[in-house]
Each structure stands twice: as structure tokens, then as C-alpha cells.
Amino acid sequence: xxxxxxxxxxxxxxxxxxxxxxxxxxxxxxxxxxxxxxxxxxxxxxxxxxxxxxxxxxxxxxxxxxxxxxxxxxxxxxxxxxxxxxxxxxxxxxxxxxxxxxxxxxxxxxxxxxxxxxxxxxxxxxxxxxxxxxxxxxxxxxxxxxxxxxxxxxxxxxxxxxxxxxxxxxxxxxxxxxxxxxxxxxxxxxxxxxxxxxxxxxxxxxxxxxxxxxxxxxxxxxxxxxxxxxxxxxxxxxxxxxxxxxxxxxxxxxxxxxxxxxxxxxxxxxxxxxxxxxxxx
Amino acid sequence: xxxxxxxxxxxxxxxxxxxxxxxxxxxxxxxxxxxxxxxxxxxxxxxxxxxxxxxxxxxxxxxxxxxxxxxxxxxxxxxxxxxxxxxxxxxxxxxxxxxxxxxxxxxxxxxxxxxxxxxxxxxxxxxxxxxxxxxxxxxxxxxxxxxxxxxxxxxxxxxxxxxxxxxxxxxxxxxxxxxxxxxxxxxxxxxxxxxxxxxxxxxxxxxxxxxxxxxxxxxxxxxxxxxxxxxxxxxxxxxxxxxxxxxxxxxxxxxxxxxxxxxxxxxxxxxxxxxxxxxxxxxxxxxxxxxxxxxxxxxxxxxxxxxxxxxxxxxx
Numbered sequence: 001x002x003x004x005x006x007x008x009x010x011x012x013x014x015x016x017x018x019x020x021x022x023x024x025x026x027x028x029x030x031x032x033x034x035x036x037x038x039x040x041x042x043x044x045x046x047x048x049x050x051x052x053x054x055x056x057x058x059x060x061x062x063x064x065x066x067x068x069x070x071x072x073x074x075x076x077x078x079x080x081x082x083x084x085x086x087x088x089x090x091x092x093x094x095x096x097x098x099x100x101x102x103x104x105x106x107x108x109x110x111x112x113x114x115x116x117x118x119x120x121x122x123x124x125x126x127x128x129x130x131x132x133x134x135x136x137x138x139x140x141x142x143x144x145x146x147x148x149x150x151x152x153x154x155x156x157x158x159x160x161x162x163x164x165x166x167x168x169x170x171x172x173x174x175x176x177x178x179x180x181x182x183x184x185x186x187x188x189x190x191x192x193x194x195x196x197x198x199x200x201x202x203x204x205x206x207x208x209x210x211x212x213x214x215x216x217x218x219x220x221x222x223x224x225x226x227x228x229x230x231x232x233x234x235x236x237x238x239x240x241x242x243x244x245x246x247x248x249x250x251x252x253x254x255x256x257x258x259x260x261x262x263x264x265x266x267x268x269x270x271x272x273x274x275x276x277x278x279x280x281x
Numbered sequence: 282x283x284x285x286x287x288x289x290x291x292x293x294x295x296x297x298x299x300x301x302x303x304x305x306x307x308x309x310x311x312x313x314x315x316x317x318x319x320x321x322x323x324x325x326x327x328x329x330x331x332x333x334x335x336x337x338x339x340x341x342x343x344x345x346x347x348x349x350x351x352x353x354x355x356x357x358x359x360x361x362x363x364x365x366x367x368x369x370x371x372x373x374x375x376x377x378x379x380x381x382x383x384x385x386x387x388x389x390x391x392x393x394x395x396x397x398x399x400x401x402x403x404x405x406x407x408x409x410x411x412x413x414x415x416x417x418x419x420x421x422x423x424x425x426x427x428x429x430x431x432x433x434x435x436x437x438x439x440x441x442x443x444x445x446x447x448x449x450x451x452x453x454x455x456x457x458x459x460x461x462x463x464x465x466x467x468x469x470x471x472x473x474x475x476x477x478x479x480x481x482x483x484x485x486x487x488x489x490x491x492x493x494x495x496x497x498x499x500x501x502x503x504x505x506x507x508x509x510x511x512x513x514x515x516x517x518x519x520x521x522x523x524x525x526x527x528x529x530x531x532x533x534x535x536x537x538x539x540x541x542x543x544x545x546x547x548x549x550x551x552x553x554x555x556x557x558x559x560x561x562x563x564x565x566x567x568x569x570x571x572x573x574x575x576x577x578x579x580x581x582x583x584x585x586x587x588x589x590x591x592x593x594x595x596x597x
Contacts, residue, residue, distance in 0.1 A: 004502030206419030
């Protein structure tokens with residue numbers, strides 16, 4: 001593009017160096033997770049496990065019972081995302097109706113909520129969820145982010161693109177809201193639906209502040225919180241119970257693999273949301 | 282409003298009746314639509330507007346073990362503003378916000394230009410994905426990875442030691458000096474690919490004839506970047522600046538996960554303070570006052586950035 005040899009060479013060097021800042025630490029993490037407890041405590045950088053051992057994963061599964069928080073996170077991610085997509089699509093559908101009285105007011109109000117960051121409301125959020133009896137329930141984590149201005153507005157924009165002629169001829173055939181929505185609006189806006197779905201799934205999977213605030217029952221804890229105590233070595237009270245790096249890194253791998261697999265499949269939608277998000281910030 | 286002073290009460294009442302009639306007939310026609318929007322609006326009212334109102338109300342009350350002991354005016358705010366921890370947390374928040382905003386907005390321009398420069402398309406998207414990937418990872422994972430890499434016996438210290446650049450290992454995660462640089466650096470690293478993608482999308486609409494014309498005029502590579510590419514990127518830079526500054530002002534996860542006895546002084550942000558004071562120590566009044574201060578700070582910051590030249594024209 002710039003027709004400059006030196007810039008082109010520099011570009012290669014820079015990009016490869018940058019991707020190595022992701023790839024090398026990842027290899028380091030995977031290799032460490034596959035060594036023995038004593039092996040992971042040796043000084044020196046591990047880029048290839050020797051001897052290979054699944055001791056770390058074994059400890060993680062049996063002693064730390066990581067599958068329990070993992071299942072909790074999966075439950076919250078799947079149910080929470082499904083509810084989120086349904087509510088935001090339905091609201092977006094109604095708001096895509098241009099002649100709806102008060103539409104601009106409602107959309108303006110929804111957009112205003114973008115200015116309120118959760119992090120400033122930690123105390124009152126705790127109080128509200130406590131008063132509703134939602135503390136220590138996975139339902140509280142499903143309720144979090146159930147509706148976002150981003151998703152509603154994105155779906156509204158997609159639904160507005162649905163050609164009027166199709167809608168009108170379907171209405172003449174006697175199609176009601178449900179059929180219009182299900183047979184025409186949703187299929188024609190599928191990229192939008194997938195975009196908000198994958199975004200919300202990643203968000204739910206990575207929830208951190210909310211489980212930190214709402215969940216104290218170890219049976220209801222989520223993957224990120226469980227991982228935090230593994231990585232932070234919170235339960236290393238006695239020398240016997242010391243969590244070695246191989247266990248910590250096994251935890252990181254267990255958490256990272258679903259995300260990377262997910263990324264491989266839905267990369268296009270995750271990265272295309274950028275331009276959609278960029279439009280309205 | 283059509284009702285003016287010189288109108289008789291009867292005419293006013295008539296107009297009101299017409300207006301109400303119109304509302305009623307549109308409700309009759311559009312009620313299914315309102316019904317579909319209702320759940321979303323109820324959610325926003327219950328879990329966003331109501332907590333915000335609660336936060337403001339709590340910040341004016343005194344709390345004891347038995348709950349609220351009544352309204353105390355601005356006492357909590359005065360107490361918060363005189364608290365040494367709050368002052369330090371405010372300074373940290375401002376410094377972290379400035380750092381993340383500058384590096385998070387400007388640095389991703391470089392990889393974006395680099396991505397547009399390299400040719401085999403599959404290679405380009407592969408590198409793009411590798412750089413983008415950290416954006417998807419939660420902070421627990423990011424910190425977990427880097428604690429390992431930056432540990433005293435980890436990759437970075439081993440390399441620095443091997444090159445003879447340091448005498449002893451750098452205690453990255455247990456040093457007050459490294460706290461803020463790490464919060465800023467890791468946030469920039471996490472979002473680098475995401476922001477670069479926004480810039481890259483903007484670069485794809487750049488008219489290459491402009492660059493060729495600049496080349497004809499004898500501009501070298503860097504001059505072409507400065508005179509053609511950067512001006513073209515300005516709208517995207519504004520978008521990224523706004524996203525970054527708003528995200529940075531309420532930093533929580535990253536700093537919270539790096540917080541320990543030795544780093545607390547330098548990485549405790551206002552958001553973390555509200556958590557420690559309100560949730561862990563249950564001093565709701567002062568914590569809420571700090572929360573409201575943070576909310577006002579972040580609202581003003583958003584408004585302030587939007588006042589910069591070009592933002593209004595761009596509809597941001």
C-alpha cells in the first residue's frame with residue numbers, strides 16, 4: 001500500500017513479534033501444565049515438558065474439582081446468552097418499526113444507559129441483588145447483562161434492513177408477529193443474531209466482578225473465580241497443600257481451550273462486530 | 282405544547298382530550314410492540330436505573346450494623362474526600378486512565394498499518410487472529426499467563442538474566458513501581474488487536490491513489506504515513522479514543538487481580554476502593570459516595586472527550 005520496502009520488512013518483523021507475545025506465553029503455559037509438580041518448580045523456562053505428566057490436570061479435577069465451577073459457567077453462559085438474545089431481538093424487532101410513537105425517546109433512553117459503567121455501582125448492585133434474594137444463585141449471573149443497549153441497537157439496525165415489500169406481502173398472507181419474526185426477520189438478520197450471540201457468550205464466560213460480588217457459596221462458584229483462587233494460590237495454607245505451577249497452568253489451559261475453539265469457529269462474527277460496534281462506539 | 286396562556290380552559294381541555302385520544306388509539310394499534318419492548322425496559326429500570334438511584338441515595342445516608350441511620354447530607358462525601366486511601370485511589374485512577382488512553386489509542390495504529398502492508402492474504406488473517414486473540418480472554422486468564430511469564434524464574438527474567446541486563450530477577454508482580462505500568466501495559470496488550478482491527482477496517486477504505494500521488498511528490502514511506510494515512514484514520518482514532526477512555530476510567534478486574542500487599546498503594550483504583558470499603562468492610566455510605574464520585578468522573582470524562590474537535594461532526 002505504501003510502496004516502501006523498509007516499511008514492508010518492518011511490518012513483518014513487528015507483526016510476527018507481536019503474535020509471538022501471544023504464542024510464546026501460551027506454549028509456556030501449556031508446557032508447564034504438562035510437567036510434574038517438581039518439574040514445574042525447577043528454575044528455567046519450560047517450552048517443552050520433560051517428563052510429560054498429567055499430574056496437574058489430575059490434581060485440578062480430583063482435588064480442586066474444577067469441573068463443578070466449569071459446569072456452572074457453562075450453564076450461566078448458555079442459558080444467559082439464550083435469554084439475552086431472545087429479549088434483545090424481540091425489543092430490536094419492535095423498535096425497528098419506524099412509525100412506532102415514542103420510538104426515538106425509547107431508543108435515546110436505551111442509549112443513555114451506555115454511559116453508566118457497572119464498576120461504579122458495585123455497592124448498590126450488591127444491595128439490590130441481596131434485597132431480591134438473588135445472592136448465591138446462578139440466576140443472578142444470568143440476570144446480569146440480560147439486556148444491553150449494544151445488542152438491542154445492533155438488532156434494530158439489522159431488522160431495519162429487512163425489505164418492506166417482503167414484510168407487507170407476508171402480512172397480506174395473514175402472517176402475525178410471530179411468523180414474521182421467525183420466518184422473515186430472524187433468518188434475514190442471521191449475521192446480527194450470531195454476532196450478539198457470540199459476543200454475549202464470551203462476556204458471560206469471562207464474568208468476573210459479578211460472581212465476585214454475588215457468589216460466596218463454593219458450590220455456585222464460576223470458572224473464573226475458581227481459577228483466581230488457583231492462580232492466586234489462596235488455598236495454599238500449608239506446605240502440603242501448596243499449589244504448584246503445573247496445577248495453576250492446567251487451570252489456565254482448561255479455561256482457555258473452550259475460548260480458542262470457539263474463536264476458531266466464530267472468528268468472522270467476533271471480528272466483524274468490531275465495525276458494527278465502531279459505528280456507535 | 283399547544284396549550285398557551287391566552288387559551289381558555291375549555292379549549293385547553295379539548296386539546297388535552299384530543300391528545301389523550303390519540304395516545305389511546307396508538308396504544309390500541311401498537312400495544313404488541315410496546316409489550317415486546319417492555320421486558321428490556323423493565324430490566325434496564327430494575328438493574329441499572331434503580332441501582333444508580335440507590336447508590337446516590339445510600340451515599341447520603343449513615344449506615345450502622347442495623348442498616349440505615351438516616352440521611353446525613355454530604356458527610357460521606359466529606360469523609361471520602363479526606364480519606365488518604367481515596368485520594369491515592371483517585372490519583373491512581375487518573376494516572377491509569379491517562380496511560381491506557383494514550384497507549385491504547387495510539388499504539389494499535391502501528392500494527393494496523395503493518396497488517397495492511399503485508400501481502401499473502403491468509404498470512405495476514407492468521408497474524409491478525411493471533412494479535413486479536415487476547416481480547417477474548419478474561420482478566421484471570423491474562424494475569425495467570427503473565428504471572429507465569431514474568432515470574433522471578435519465568436521467561437522474561439530468564440532472558441534478561443541470560444543477556445546480562447539485570448543483576449537479580451525483577452519482581453514484576455510484587456513491586457509497587459511495576460503495578461501501574463503493568464496494568465497499563467497488559468490492558469494495551471489485551472486490546473491491541475481489537476483496536477488495530479478498527480484501524481485496519483478504516484485503512485481498507487483509503488484511496489491508494491492519494492498515496493501514489495504523495496509518492497510522486499517525493500514523499501518517503503514515513504511521510505506518506507504522516508500526511509495521508511494518519512489524517513484518513515482520524516475518525517477511527519476518535520472512536521477508539523472514546524472507547525478507551527471510558528473503559529479505562531473504571532478499571533477494576535486487571536488492577537484487582539494484581540493487587541497484593543506490596544502493590545496495593547499504586548494499583549488500587551476508585552472502583553476497587555468501593556468494593557473493599559462497601560462489600561468487604563460494609564461501610565456502605567462512604568463506598569457509595571466514592572462510587573458516585575467515580576460515576577461523575579467517568580460521565581465528565583466522556584463529555585470532555587466529546588468536546589474535542591471533530592467529535593460532534595462525527596456524531597459521537
